[in-house]
Amino acid sequence: MNRLEEIFSFSESYPLIFTQVNFWIFFAIIYFIFAIVYKKISLRNSYLFFISLFFYYKTSGLFVGILLFSTLVDFIIGKKIYKTEHQKKRYFLVTLSVCINLLVLCYFKYAYFFTDSFNLLFNTNHEVVNWLAKWGNSFSDQNYFTVDKIILPVGISFYTFQTISYSVDIYRRKLKPLDSILDFGFYVSFFPQLVAGPIVRAESFVPQISKPTILTKTDFDAGTYLILKGLIKKMLFADFIAMHFLDRVFDAPEMYSGFANFMAMIGYSLQIYGDFSGYTDIAIGLALLMGFQLPVNFNSPYKATNAGDFWKRWHMSLSTWLRDYLYIPLGGNRKGTVGSYIILGIMLLILLIAFKSNLLLIGLILMVSIGIFIAGYYKSSIKNHINTNINLMLTMLIGGLWHGASWKFVIWGGLNGLGIVVYKYWRKISPYEQKNQWYVRFWKIGITFLFITFTRIYFRGESMEHISKWYFQVWNHFDLKTALEIITHYQAVFWVMLIGYISHWLPKTTKNFIENLYAKSPVLIKIMLGAMIGMICYQAFSSDFQPFIYFQF
Structure with a gap:
């Protein structure tokens, strides 16, 4: 009885996540009920919506109210966009939807970032105040909410992008709005992918909502295989x-x-691949067990041969979302837009103010900027290159900021954008671009992997000071003499790392063979394999809570 109370009550310290036994007890119970109601589509959708709300409550407590607010606003606006034929009114409504969603996201995720940046630039000392909490406390004599701190709701970046895609897809006439707010709520909050993706596009998932559940043996085998793989x-x-x-x-x-x-x-x-890819594998597997298809989010990203190829393989649902809803609207590889130049102007202004004491750097930035735009003014081919690269860099910078409210994430996004731009021009003169020998491919993969790995210190480091310490140690105290001692002392860790990378770099045909072998195996073998993997995973499991890394986004 205590275990059930623990499962169905909220604990801020121990949210309900895929690696806990409590989650699998929870899923077994809700899946049993799902097996009873799944044939009635409206009942199935409503049931999964309320279960998803409960799951989010278990993860984020009262922040479930923010999820409900986003659901209600975009359901209403989506209806109005579809019914309106007047283009300017349609444009106003979709802009309203995007602005409301981004304002909510910015309030909870970027309040400290904007405040700290403003203080840094203008030498002020403003502090963040939780105005929403202050407003909530005004209804009672008791101060139920903390006003001096804003807490980030889990998964807000993911479901915000989903609700934006719904409104924009309706505006683009790719989609008809859902008739029931319960159905729309189910789309927004579907619990397997709610808190850490993959980001589900409205045009791909909404049509599934009105279809009956058809669970085939193939889906069941693929789902259970993905769950086991994700846990490993x-x-x-x-x-x-x-x-x-x-x-x-x-x-x-x-x-x-x-x-x-x-x-x-x-x-x-x-670690970050296993953590994030493992989560999405389990999410996709759980969805398959309920008859729903979620988008693939990873495609062996460390097999990438350049930075651009990497971002076509890593967090694919975010990369394609940024491409279709940001990069292309900014002008893509065709032209620059007013939005492109406004965002670029703001970023240049911030750079100039941030480095106002360094006149040489300011002069260099201004000279390079003026020189580039003069060249673009007189030659259209240069202008096209400039616009394409501006749009690409802005997309990567904003993509970096999506990952975290800190300048280190912006730098990380900018470095990845720079890697893509540099490769675009290098491939035109590279003597190796058209060669397919194994050693050439090995070289390309190795260089790309090291580039991605070294730039990730901005992702992992807690502060710029922490990052600089890491770089200092690597460049100044590499000390190969202690390498063998370190490898010996942490040999279990290095064996796991070696096995992890080998399994990642296995040929796709080998991976497909293993999956097909699992699918063809008898049920008893599947059960035994599942039990063995469960035992191995939980033998390595720590009592310390290990949240998924992307929960913070």
Whole structure:
């Protein structure tokens, strides 16, 4: 009875996540009821909507109210966009939807970032005040809400992008609005992917809502296989190496050699892949068990041969969302727009103010900017290159900011954007671009992997000071003499890392063979395999709570 109370009551310290036994008890109960109601489409959708709300409550408590607010606003606006034929009114409504969603996201996610940036630029000392909490406290003599702190609701970046895609797809006449707010709420809050993706586009998921559930053996086999694979990625390839090596090094990089710091970054690339890819594998698997298709979010990203290829393989639902709802509206690879130049102007202004004491750097920025735009004015081919690269860089900078409310994420996004731009021109003169020999491909993959890994320190580092300590240790105290000692001391971690990377770099044909072998195996073998994987994962499991990394976004 205590276990059931624990499952169905809210605990801020222990939210309901895929790696906990409590979640699988929860899923078994709701799946049993789902098996009873799934034939009635409206009842199925309503049931999954309320279950999803409960799941989000278990993850974020009263922040479920923000999810309900977004659901109600975009349901109403979506209806009005569809019914309106007047183009200007349609444009106003879709703009209203986007602005409301982004304002909610900015309030909860970027209040500290904007305030700190403003204070830094203008030497002020403003503090963040939770006006929403202050307004809530005004209804009672008791101060139920903390007014001096804004807490980030889990998954707000994911469901905000989903509700925006719904309004925009209706505006573009790709989609008809749903008739029932319960059906729309189900789309927004579907619990497997609610808190950490993948980002589900309205045009791909909404049509599934009105279709009957058809669960085939193929779907069941694929779903259970993805769940088991996701648990291995998360609990072994991510949590185990983090707890036993990575966290220790990143907590005090100056206490370890440059070699240990370097290997920690190599390990972090595996950790963040195993963590995020593991979550989405489980999410897609759970959805398949209920008859729904979620988009693939990863395609062996460390097989990428350049930075652009990497972003076509990593977090694909975000990359394609940014392409279709930001990069192309900004002008894509065809032209610049007013929006492009406004955003670029704001960023240049921030740079100029931030480095106002460095006159040489300010002069250099201004000279380069003026020179580029003069060249573009007189030659259209140069102008096209400039516009394309501006749009690409802005998309990557904003994509970096989506990941976290800090300048280090903006720098991380900018470095990845720069990597894509540099490769665009390098491939035109590279003598290796058209060669397909294994050693050429090995070289390309290796360089790309190291670039992605080294730029990720801005993603992992807690502050710019912390990041600089890591770089200092790697460049100045690499100390190969202690390498063998470190490898020996942490040999279990390095074996897991080696197995993780080998499994990632296996040929696709080998991976398909393993999945097909699992699908063709008898039910008893599947049960035994599931039990064995469960035992291995939970043997490596720590009692310390290990949330998914992308929960913070």
